[in-house]
Amino acid sequence: MKKKTLTRGLLAAAVLAGGVAAAVPVGAQTGTQGCPLGALCLYEDIAFGGPLVILTRNSSYVGDDINNRASSVFNNTDLPVILYSERDFAGFSICLLSGMGFGNLDTVGLDNTISSWKKVNNC
């Protein structure tokens, strides 16, 4: 009986830890919107809010967690990046300079559509 209770307690702790990690206030850190150095960050909500997906390498597919969901983006890599509406670097695309973000991808026609991205030397 005691063992069972302990197991349940650990499970609750694990779930809580996961919830805290997902709830990091990405907008609280000014300048880079909570995006680590060297990464491209895709946020599910506008204004760098909601769940955040951190990507450090060119992605022919951004993954199920954020595909067709990103509503804001921040480029904290050292190069410009091109964001694409389709997988495999296809479809509609826009370039985003290093150290810059789009707080609302709807303003550039890419709300809930980004599926791939890659770094480039120049826009």
Ligand SMILES: [Ca+2]
């Ligand atoms: Ca979204």
